Amino acid sequence: MIDPFCLRLENLREKSGYTKKELSQKLGFSANVYGSYERGERRPSFETCCKLANIFHVSLDYLLCGKEYNQGNIETEESQLTEVIELFKEKGLKHPYILQLDKWEELSQEDLQELTNHFNWVVHKARLRKKA
Structure with missing residues (x-):
């Protein structure tokens, strides 16, 4: 195959x-x-x-x-962001570095793409671990 x-x-x-x-x-x-x-x-x-x-x-x-992330509409994204913040809190991360806006403002488009690619890779590895 x-x-x-x-x-x-x-x-x-x-x-x-x-x-x-x-x-x-x-x-x-x-x-x-x-x-x-x-x-x-x-x-x-x-x-x-x-x-x-x-x-x-x-x-x-x-x-x-082989799957693209579908961003959906703004309301859905805002709702998802709220869920992400709650997930951080549930995992004991009350003030995660990743949610600090002033840090995001320092990043270029290339930096954001690299961060996105890295996040996708981490998610991929997590899925593989769950299957094992």
């Missing part, structure tokens, strides 16, 4: 117009490394997945799982 992750990589590469060799070079690898990802012979590291998500302009959710 063909691995859906490998197929996603191939489809994204073709849509983007890159060759396997070009992507290997763009990622800083020797010519055949990226092709080994598409063939399922190797798995990219977290850092490489982040780079691929940025190159292909997709989220890590999509790259790893």
Whole structure:
């Protein structure tokens, strides 16, 4: 059976117009490394997945799982934010650093994308732990 992750990589590469060799070079690898990802012979590291998500302009959710996060409407987002704050409190984190607005204002768009990619990766790892 063909691995859906490998197929996603191939489809994204073709849509983007890159060759396997070009992507290997763009990622800083020797010519055949990226092709080994598409063939399922190797798995990219977290850092490489982040780079691929940025190159292909997709989220890590999509790259790893084939699912895009759906933001919904503003009311839903506000309700979800309230639920996240309550979850922090339930877990004993009354003033989590991540909710400090002044810290967010220091971040660039690239920083926010990196943070999003890292969060998606952590969620992915949590799901894998639950399945094990």
